[in-house]
Amino acid sequence: MPNSHYFDQNPPFPEDVPVLEIPRISFQQLQNANHASSVSMFEACREYGFFLLDLNHSDEGATLLQDAEKMFELITETFALGSETLEKYAYDPPRDLTGYKATGKLKTDDGKLDLMEMYTINQDDIVGNRQARKNADSIEIRRNDIEQFMRHSHAIVAAVQSRLDEQLGIRSGTLSSLNTLEETSDTSVRLLRSQPTPELQDSSITLGGHTDIGTMTLLFNVIGGLQVLPAGNENVLGNWRYIRPRPGCAIINVGDTTVEWTGGLLRSSLHRVIRAPGEQGTVPRQSVAYLVRPCHSASMSRLRGGIIPPLKEGEADETRPVSDWAAWRSKQIISGELKPQTRGGNPIVQG
Numbered sequence: 007m008p009n010s011h012y013f014d015q016n017p018p019f020p021e022d023v024p025v026l027e028i029p030r031i032s033f034q035q036l037q038n039a040n041h042a043s044s045v046s047m048f049e050a051c052r053e054y055g056f057f058l059l060d061l062n063h064s065d066e067g068a069t070l071l072q073d074a075e076k077m078f079e080l081i082t083e084t085f086a087l088g089s090e091t092l093e094k095y096a097y098d099p100p101r102d103l104t105g106y107k108a109t110g111k112l113k114t115d116d117g118k119l120d121l122m123e124m125y126t127i128n129q130d131d132i133v134g135n136r137q138a139r140k141n142a143d144s145i146e147i148r149r150n151d152i153e154q155f156m157r158h159s160h161a162i163v164a165a166v167q168s169r170l171d172e173q174l175g176i177r178s179g180t181l182s183s184l185n186t187l188e189e190t191s192d193t194s195v196r197l198l199r200s201q202p203t204p205e206l207q208d209s210s211i212t213l214g215g216h217t218d219i220g221t222m223t224l225l226f227n228v229i230g231g232l233q234v235l236p237a238g239n240e241n242v243l244g245n246w247r248y249i250r251p252r253p254g255c256a257i258i259n260v261g262d263t264t265v266e267w268t269g270g271l272l273r274s275s276l277h278r279v280i281r282a283p284g285e286q287g288t289v290p291r292q293s294v295a296y297l298v299r300p301c302h303s304a305s306m307s308r309l310r311g312g313i314i315p316p317l318k319e320g321e322a323d324e325t326r327p328v329s330d331w332a333a334w335r336s337k338q339i340i341s342g343e344l345k346p347q348t349r350g351g352n353p354i355v356q357g
């Protein structure tokens with residue numbers, strides 16, 4: 007998470023583990039439409055599908071760091087309720103992913119079961135786009151804090167998307183207009199927590215390999231364990247790289263929906279969470295993700311204009327509504343028809 011005191015309270019990230027060196031992009035520079043920062047951010051979204059967003063030196067960034075601290079407090083309060091209480095708010099997959107997910111509900115890549123507890127809170131519930139849902143008490147008490155975190159995260163993602171619009175050469179505001187807070191969507195705040203597992207191997211998987219299905223994800227964590235499989239690498243243990251959490255920074259990653267919209271120019275990378283490296287594996291791990299999904303009314307079809315490649319002969323536009331598309335993809339993954347893998351990152355074809 008956010009601020010350095012959280013990092014100081016925990017064992018350090020070890021120096022001797024393989025790390026993916028993703029660029030650290032200053033949010034202040036992106037706000038100022040700094041050209042070099044926008045280009046680096048765009049290139050990172052194409053090459054890695056991930057970058058670090060440095061929130062220092064920006065008022066909006068500082069506010070979001072404070073909001074994220076409150077979400078970390080909320081994680082502690084929520085999971086302290088215990089799984090028996092939280093089961094009353096259990097999620098109902100595949101129809102409804104909001105609510106509590108206990109450990110052991112998902113298959114991991116090694117054929118075992120996941121070790122991550124999650125509680126997912128839907129945007130519409132929090133901003134009032136639909137009738138409020140009854141959540142665990144810890145969440146009900148902090149509705150206002152959650153709304154602030156959501157609105158501020160959303161504004162930061164929208165600012166990033168504006169720079170992507172420019173780099174893609176499409177009309178300003180295009181990407182963010184497809185995932186507004188004003189319309190219903192499956193956008194959510196996800197609270198994640200895993201307990202240390204001293205009895206298990208260092209490489210034990212906490213949350214299996216996946217790509218995020220939505221448009222973009224903004225993530226705060228303090229303890230390592232998040233890993234990315236860099237594009238072009240076979241999915242074997244030695245090829246995965248850690249993303250090192252940094253104080254004052256959020257981790258941003260591109261989701262599958264943006265890959266669709268950009269005709270595969272941007273990349274959504276395969277990532278997972280394994281047991282935290284070194285001494286960090288001895289403490290509980292918390293993270294908060296803001297997972298942006300397109301509005302229910304948005305289209306999944308490829309955007310037109312700029313450097314986005316037009317559909318080739320024989321290629322059909324995606325016409326399914328966003329919810330059907332997401333349900334179809336989840337079903338393919340659950341049934342094993344589609345192995346989750348890195349998508350997009352295609353070369354730019356000069357017209």
Ligand SMILES: O=C(O)CCC(=O)C(=O)O
Nearest residue numbers: 196198227232279293295
């Ligand atoms: O906990 C993390 O660091 C990553 C979580 C994640 O990838 C997700 O919730 O989609």
Ligand SMILES: [Fe+2]
Nearest residue numbers: 216217218277
């Ligand atoms: Fe993810």
